[in-house]
Amino acid sequence: MSGYTETQPLGRTATADGRASPDRSSAANQSHRLANGGLIDRQAPLQFSFDGKSMSGFAGDTLASALVANGVKLVARSFKYHRPRGIMTAGSEEPSALVEMRTGARKEANTRATTQELYDGLVASSQNRWPSLRRDFMAVNSLLSPIFVAGFYYKTFMWPAKFWEKLYEPAIRRAAGLGETAHLPDPDHYDKAWAHCDVLVVGSGATGLSAALAAGRAGARVILCEEDSHIGGRLLSDGGEIDGMPALDWLRRVTDELASLPNVRIMARTAVFGVYDGGDFGALERVNDHVPQPAEHQVRQRLWRIATRRSVVGAGAIERPIVFPGNDRPGVMMAAAVRTYINRFAAMPGKRIAVFTNNDDGWRTVEAVVRAGGEIAAVIDPRGKVPAAYRALADRSGLRVLPGQVVDVKGGVDGVRSITVATGSSTQNIDTDCLAASGGWNPNVALSSFHRGRPTWREDIAAFVPGVSPPGMIMAGAANGDLSLDACLRTGHAAGAMAAAETGAKGKSGNAAKAADEAFAIQPLWQVKAKGKAFVDFQHDVTASDVTLAQREGFESVEHLKRYTTLGMATDQGKNSNVTGLAIMADARGRSIAETGTTIYRPPYAPVAIGALAGHHRDQNFHAWRLTPSHHWAAERGAVFVDTGLWKRAQWFPLAGETDWLQSVKREVLAVRNGVGFCDVSTLGKVDVRGADAGTFLDRVYINGFSKLAVGKARYGLMLREDGIVMDDGTTSRLAEDHYLTTTTTAKAGPVTQHLEFCRQVLWPELDVQLSSATDQWAQFSIAGPRTRDLLINLVDPSEDVSNEGFPFMGVREVMLRGGMKARLFRISFSGEMAFEIAVPARYGEAMARNIMKAGEPFGVVPYGTEALGVMRIEKGHVAGPELNGMTTASDLGLGGMASKKKDFIGRIMAGREALMAPDRQVVVGIKPVDKARRLRSGAHVVPKGAIPGPETDQGYLTSVCFSPVLDHWIALALVERGRERIGEIVRICDPLRNEDYEAEICSPVFYDPEGGRQRA
Amino acid sequence: MRIACPFCGERDSSEFSYLGDASPKRPNFAVDSPNSPAEIEDAVFDYVYLRANVAGDMREYWYHGGGCRSWLIAERNTVTHEFKSVTAAPGAGAALAGQAGE
Amino acid sequence: MPDFTWETQSPLRKALVVGRHGAGTGAAGVTLREVRDIALVQVMARRGQAAATAKAAKKLFGVEPPTSPKAVTAKTATLIWSGADQFLAFAPHSGDEFYAKLADTFAGIASLSDQSDGRCALHISGPRARDAMAKFCALDLHDTVFPVGAAASTAIDHTNASVWRSADEAGEAVYNLLVFTSFSDSLWHMIADAALEYGLDAGHVSAVQ
DSSP states (O other): OOGGGTSOSSOOOOOTTOOOOSOHHHHHHOTTBOSSOSSSEEEEEEEEEETTEEEEEEETOBHHHHHHHTTOOOOEEOTTTOOEEOOOOSSTTOSSOEEEESOGGGOEEEEETTTOBOOTTEEEEOOSOSBOSSSBGGGHHHHTGGGGSTTHHHHHTTSSTTHIIIIIHHHHHHHSOOOOOOOSOOOSOEEEEEEEEEEEEEOOSHHHHHHHHHHHHHTOOEEEEOSSSSTTTTHHHHOOEETTEEHHHHHHHHHHHHHHOTTEEEETTEEEEEEETTTEEEEEEOSSTTSSSOOTTOOSEEEEEEEEEEEEEOOOEEEOOOBOBTTTSTTEEEHHHHHHHHHTTOBOSOSEEEEEESBTHHHHHHHHHHHTTOEEEEEEOTTOSOOGGGHHHHHHHTOOEESSEEEEEEEETTEEEEEEEEETTEEEEEEOSEEEEEOOEEEOOHHHHTTSOOOEEETTTTEEEOOSOOTTEEEOGGGGTOOSHHHHHHHHHHHHHHHHHHTTOOSOOOOOOOOOOOOOOBOOOOBOOOSSOBEEETTTTEEHHHHHHHHHTTOOSHHHHHHHHOTTOSTTTTTTTHHHHHHHHHHHHTOOHHHHOOOOOOSOSSOOOHHHHHTTOSGGGSSOOEEOTTHHHHHHTTOEEEEETTEEEEEEOOOTTOOSHHHHHHHHHHHHHHSOEEEEOTTSEEEEEESTTHHHHHHHHBSSOOTTOOTTBEEEEEEEOTTSSEEEEEEEEEEETTEEEEEEOTTTHHHHHHHHHHIIIIIOTTSOOEEEEOGGGEEEEEEESTTHHHHHHHHBOTTOOOSTTTSOTTBEEEEEETTTEEEEEEOOOSSSSSEEEEEEEGGGHHHHHHHHHHHHGGGTOEEOOHHHHHHHHHHTTOOOTTTSSSSOOTTTTTOGGGSOSSSOOTTHHHHTSHHHHOTTSEEEEEEEESSTTOOOOTTOEEEETTOOOSTTTOOEEEEEEEEETTTTEEEEEEEEETGGGGTTOEEEEEETTTTEEEEEEEEOSOOSOTTOTGGGO | OEEEETTTEEEEGGGOEEEEESOOOOOOOOTTOSSOHHHHHHHHHHHHHOOOOOSSEEEEEEEOTTTTOOEEEEEEETTTOOEEEEEEOTTSSSSOOOTTOO | OOOOOOOOOOTTTTTOOOEEESSOSSSOSEEEEEEESEEEEEEEEOTTOHHHHHHHHHHHHSSOOOSSSBEEEOSSOEEEEEETTEEEEEEEOBTBHHHHHHHHHHTTTEEEEEOTTTEEEEEEESTTHHHHHTTTOOSOOOTTTSOTTBEEEEEETTEEEEEEEEEEETTEEEEEEEEEGGGHHHHHHHHHHHHGGGOEEEEEEESOO
């Protein structure tokens, strides 16, 4: 069950003697790879290429760490200015090192090199450059930087407005941007799944592991999510000592214990990206992003919806940059990231590393560099004093410690060459190829704040900590502002134990692990005020001067600042820039950071591919479908299908030689009108209405009465909404004293069932009525045409009387068919012909279709589709979906006379409102063109003859149109103002969308057999 | 989010659909009601259209259409989306109920 | 006069391809079976007749029908809770006999609706059955929450389904599904898709022994 079995928590380390990889050449080429250490597997060298250049790394590397090991500094060009950029961080917050992964249809833009695991054969390339990363012509944008400042687009491309879409936007998009999409369908599969637990633990560092262990031991069902491929969080980078053993040993012990608990599930490579109402979390598992392509039948990524009662968020903290000129040059990295590359990946980011830190944590990087045998060019700490814990180190190593600030970084496309440090009034240049900078740590408050919880400012650590978290969520460890290892272990354990207890777990959580409590001191330094481009948001190229410009121009609120400068709006969502940006804004306004506040946090925390959100539901699986009982029979006869709602219905049945749909439909209609045809009508909603009060119930639901309907009879019914507008129509048959079968339209089966249940359960609980959907139980066919009875005589048992007298119009009863099959037979007609509907249990649907064909063969029976069905209902003037449009009343449809005056029913009183009774309402009429060759199209507007078309002359529109094979011209149903008084009037039909304008005559909606003799024959 | 159906237990919210305020009571007027037409129309109009836009606790109709097909009455906070209670509509089961118990 | 024969057809006659599908070649992680030839009747107690319905059911089946989301197995049928004061009686198909027996038993105290053709019955088992089901079913199927005998009326891919867990086979959970017949082709594809990565053994069985 757990991902743990597939994902070892630790990579194989080098052998004790530091023996290099068997493939000496691959290790030798890795100019910046340390000989020893790291959680990489030196026995497993991997080849990869970046911008076409072949390199090697090891299993356990990320693409970023492999690039670092190979001494690659330049990996990207920036969004707006096309400035050279390198790798800044070692985690999912990376703003700069975005690359295009893979090629062809699997090409994926904007992949963070820091989260991409290395695999053999990996192909990556840089993006947003032309013709090459080193010689990028678009870097000219950098010279034009004065015009790319905050608000530039708003100010410049305002006029003329029509130029925006065609000219400005495409030009801007070409010049500025990130990677390019594959332009091909994604060949991989994605899926979605639910997971359930008592306690969800987010993050697997010291905090998360302690929480998971405490909750797991107590017996709670625990899910532990870790976005990295390895369990351990910062323990993998920072080491240290826990419970008297090396942190990595402790880590191995804890992961082993967690893996042994059946109630704990460890999910590595799974980033929790959002929290939703009621304790639901969204998480993205990158199942197969670490291999060239998923094995057959495997998914690339899986979206998890995790339902939990409690959550413990140990998401850690994110180191924040200091803003100084040149702080974006390749080789300027976060101090903790430098430590990660050295300790976890055995890759030394520079030959001569300078460290610029305003807090004690930066000194741990100094220590890591020294311990790994690297050279420290200088340590710049504006606080002026070496922290007590590092004095011995400074003395022993003879460190050059400068109490100042970095005011400039010099270098080229290959990265940093030197830095300028100001101490007091003097400046000095220091040669270095890597500057590790730390401005302090921002607790990762994202999940805590997704429900609009506002983080609060904590002065002692100069950072925002969680405010009010969503219900059931406990923030712990560094994510809650506890920045020491011991505090992480302690608060993680306490949170896990509390969360488990709150869900009813009764077991013992044991004791929290212990570590030495190291001090954390910081003196805030947000920005070094010196001349030169100093970046706040590295991914969107927002500089410190953009922030102050926004302030000068009045965009002072953090929400305005964000939108005016686009600070924090890139794919990294400002993980390492938002707080710095608002601190600079606070300074510019002369206010405190606490007063300035943060912007609203919104999910997703990390980018989620649309493919993962869609999961199974793409292409032919975009949505579920429903098949009729004769579907496969129809398909085998070559039927063309149409989606009607979720149903796939046969639209027509083309014969050999028919090339045009109209040809097939005409044939089908004429076959019915002159002989006999049949159509699968199983899609109509069927509701069993049973119980002693079923009749009373239907009386209240329909405008006409049903309680007096005789058993064995069917009646057409119309139901209204409470507001008096028509809801649905259909026939209802009384099968027994206490059993009615009500039919709904295909489209409204769901809503009508819900409405009927509301009436039964809420409005009239005193009635004895039971409802059940019978739609899928029956295969139902309409058999129509003057030869229907002949066909039926062949089909039913000879003892059955289907004569007009024996089975009159609107009769219903069970009959025996030849071959010993019971069926329900309804004498109802939608086509206007003599017709029956016949229903058998669905498993006999195909047999029924075959047997109708057999019984009707002597009379030339044809199957017909929904198109012919539609033509015949329009010819007959029957209303359907286009007329039951949610705006029409019973009398608009010409059915007002059906309403009973003897009983109350839903919608009765509201239907009587003046406006719904107004004489100038648009009502259903027929329309026929004056020029009989004219094709009608639905949607065309009706205006008086001679009038200029416009809103004030508009009198209605054509709702349903068809070519009438019996009349041999196009006809329409239309909703027309005072239509019934205007039969015979010539009107103007205007269709501005299709540029059509012609004359037509208003006529009766019943084009065919107005006396109705045919259906009663 | 999960909603606790009184019959099914906790279920994913996607199984439920929302109708609205459960407080308006449907007026019943027989065809021969002695009330004046204006009075009748006003009463029904209010029932059909008049709703308070509550920010806070509200009694609402929910339908467990993706489950047991029961109509439910939920007390929910419209600001926090917290469900305080969920009970069955009077006619949800087979129990004998008085007229329009809600 | 031509001969009329009445063969039955499965709604899965195209979708269901009998055999081993998906990843791997050994034992499949998921076994999926269509259960053919079923009888299914929805029994809904009339107003004030819940107790009488339960009593009549006890007399006919030898067990009380479930009053909460559970499935109860009797000698001749399985009774599956399907809503307040209603249940589904699931049995092998026997022509009209089963329905007729119920109609007789529940006359006047419960309303019936024949669903023998309205639903398609599926059987999901195998070591990865629960993993596959997690992809399309929002229920928590953990042993402590959904033990043998548990049942639920739920939604799968936006359509109603009844799910219940019958006795374990070879130490593994067995889940039963009733889905609307018209949706079954679509749902079969989705369920099979969910199972492919674990290896799928697809087939059909008859409820009639």
